[in-house]
Amino acid sequence: MRHPARLEHGSLLGGRYRIISVLGIGGMSHVYKAEDLKLPGKFWAIKESITSVSYEGSMEAEAALLTSLRHPRLPQIVDFFVPDEEGYTYLVMEYIDGETLSEYFKKCKGKIPMEQLTEFILQLLDVLSYLHGLNPAVIYRDLKPSNIMIISDNEVKLIDFGIARSYKSNHVEDTVKLGTAGFAAPEQYGSGQTDARSDLYSLGALMLYLMTSGAYTEWIQGVEGAIRSDVPRTYIPVVRRLLRLSPDERFQSAEEVRKELLRRPGIATSRGETTLTMSGGTRVIALTGASSGVGVTHTAIAISHYLERQNFKVAVIEMSPRSQSFSRIQQIIQSGKPLSSGRQFEVDGVHYWKQSGRADILSLLGGSYQFIIMDLGSGQDQNRLEEFLRADLPIVIGSGAEWRQAEIHAFVRSNHRFPRDKWIYCLPLASSDAVQRIRKSLDTSSVYSLPLNIDPFDREPHMDKIFAHIFTHMIGQLPKKRSFFARRRAGV
Structure with a gap:
């Protein structure tokens, strides 16, 4: 349900932020690029939403959540405007100059070089490990190509925490079912409460999507034939386990996935961050x-x-x-015995x-x-x-x-x-x-x-x-x- 945009080119927010352009449009928000009139030459991203939409991630909750986070792969929040009389609210955050993974994927015609793909996955594991390690853990719940920004030197940043939530240990399932079809874990559609393993499922779906040039996000019949020939075969069991329907059968933490990837041969990054052995795995x-x-x-x-x-x-x-x-x-x-068929x-x-x-x-x-x-x-x-x-x-x-x-x-x-x-x-x-x-x-x-x-x-x-x-x-x-x-x- 998309709401009409209130801001346009030249609009002034709070007497300080002048809108330059629209960066993105989602189902429940608009994101603008804005110039800071008090800091000439400084640009911010402004997310506009209406608080009356019936979903758990209100702008106030998102602002409180994001302002508490400190990680190089997460945007920093600098200002927040409470809802006006029509319910419109604005979140001012760090402007990330780059392109989404979705855009980068298209530019590469569905074949991101494996060395870069590996770098992206390791960086995502790093930020997921941070989020899941908080008390209470923060579950991102919407890991997908359009929510991942690629900036200079192949650095990754997560954007759009609109449906992130803190893990509630006494809840059997989520109050509201949200996520992007194809990348969201089964429990995000009513089979249980989301936790760190839900984000790991989404990571597996993302990996399979990139490994099959966008053809698959689920491990179903025929997927093997679509996997790119340059994908290290040792990625296969990792992805298959991430995509298990039961959370108990998946990897239980981002750190566990990272260790499994790093001990499998053929994984290296251009930054020289990994040292591999041939122990472990197949x-x-x-x-x-x-x-x-x-x-x-x-x-x-x-x-x-x-x-x-x-x-x-x-x-x-x-x-x-x-x-x-x-x-x-x-x-x-x-x-002397019948041969097996x-x-x-x-x-x-x-x-x-x-x-x-x-x-x-x-x-x-x-x-x-x-x-x-x-x-x-x-x-x-x-x-x-x-x-x-x-x-x-x-x-x-x-x-x-x-x-x-x-x-x-x-x-x-x-x-x-x-x-x-x-x-x-x-x-x-x-x-x-x-x-x-x-x-x-x-x-x-x-x-x-x-x-x-x-x-x-x-x-x-x-x-x-x-x-x-x-x-x-x-x-x-x-x-x-x-x-x-x-x-x-x-x-x-």
């Missing part, structure tokens, strides 16, 4: 072949069962579209996924796996190359034979435009001389020879030693156990 190891027949599947299986023996929950995914390796393995382990089967604790695609990966990332091993095969179609480049640990499998070493160099040259600082190179059965030559030519020490390992499902001490060295920054040493194939041979 880690993805992707293997691709410099050429065909170099042992990508064999090595992927060996890595999977090595990690499972360290008591990690592991899935290995077959991404090569023409490979039948996993189907043959399934036929062996289920010989699904694409997933288990070998000695490792979950195998046959003929999988990107949607499967996103789904698995939202589960409980600690490691996902991707068998990309050889060849470089765009989808598999993207998965390789985005992995926490990309591994190139090549041949150590002298006449085939050029294949590794050709693979590197064809991908020279991509950062290779975390790539690992594994050469099955390569001599120490071959390893040294390739280390020198590629200018990296991350080249390893893999010993003979006839049964990749079982423990091989020399192979385990190399894997322990490669993965030392990702895992610890835990008790081992025998594999399915070893037990089968022993008749156990």
Whole structure:
């Protein structure tokens, strides 16, 4: 219900503030840009509302709330005009010179660079942590692109506290249901009282909106296919948890979300504010072949069962579209039994996924796996190359034979435009001389020879030693156990 504007260009408010232009129009307010006649050259934002509208966030309450807040990502209140005889009231606040996230989003054609997107989310978590940490906590309740301002140097500020409220511990639900459809938590529509977790739901909706170029704000069928290819896959389980319908199943605080994001690989800011490790979350190891027949599947299986023996929950995914390796393995382990109709089967604790695609990966990332091993095969179609480049640990499998070493160099040259600082190179059965030559030519020490390992499902001490060295920054040493194939041979 929109009320008529009382001010226009040239209007004078309180004998001090001259209206210059309209900044925005909402359902229950107008916002103007005004010049301060007592401080020449100083500009303010003035919010005009009518107090008679039947919603909880009256202008008096908003003014009292905002004047008590002190945070660099919140506007400062400098003046307040009580309602006149027609109910019009005015709030004078800091003028923020910038553009809304909604406007910035459109300017970027729906694809805000990931580094900036990450900065925005971390800054929003910072201000939400402040608001929720007050006593009583302040719940913003309307986190959406048009209420987020982007100013110089990618700084974020929240605006429009018209429906913010203080948390009431003795209330079962909110008196008034307010929020923006698509970004508001379910409890804002009558299922309970809003609290800090309601703002976190809205943050998840905002993240998904930006990650899908504006296509989705809810986690529903088909959303996986709309997620931008440059979004770090480790964002997926965070967003899915933020968007749980039950508040008890979401993250419980902004600080909890921040810590979860910061311990996931691939998150950095241009300000150098974050230092990341590879601990926590689901880690993805992707293997691709410099050429065909170099042992990508064999090595992927060996890595999977090595990690499972360290008591990690592991899935290995077959991404090569023409490979039948996993189907043959399934036929062996289920010989004499009807084959399951699904694409997933288990070998000695490792979950195998046959003929999988990107949607499967996103789904698995939202589960409980600690490691996902991707068998990309050889060849470089765009989808598999993207998965390789985005992995926490990309591994190139090549041949150590002298006449085939050029294949590794050709693979590197064809991908020279991509950062290779975390790539690992594994050469099955390569001599120490071959390893040294390739280390020198590629200018990296991350080249390893893999010993003979006839049964990749079982423990091989020399192979385990190399894997322990490669993965030392990702895992610890835990008790081992025998594999399915070893037990089968022993008749156990």
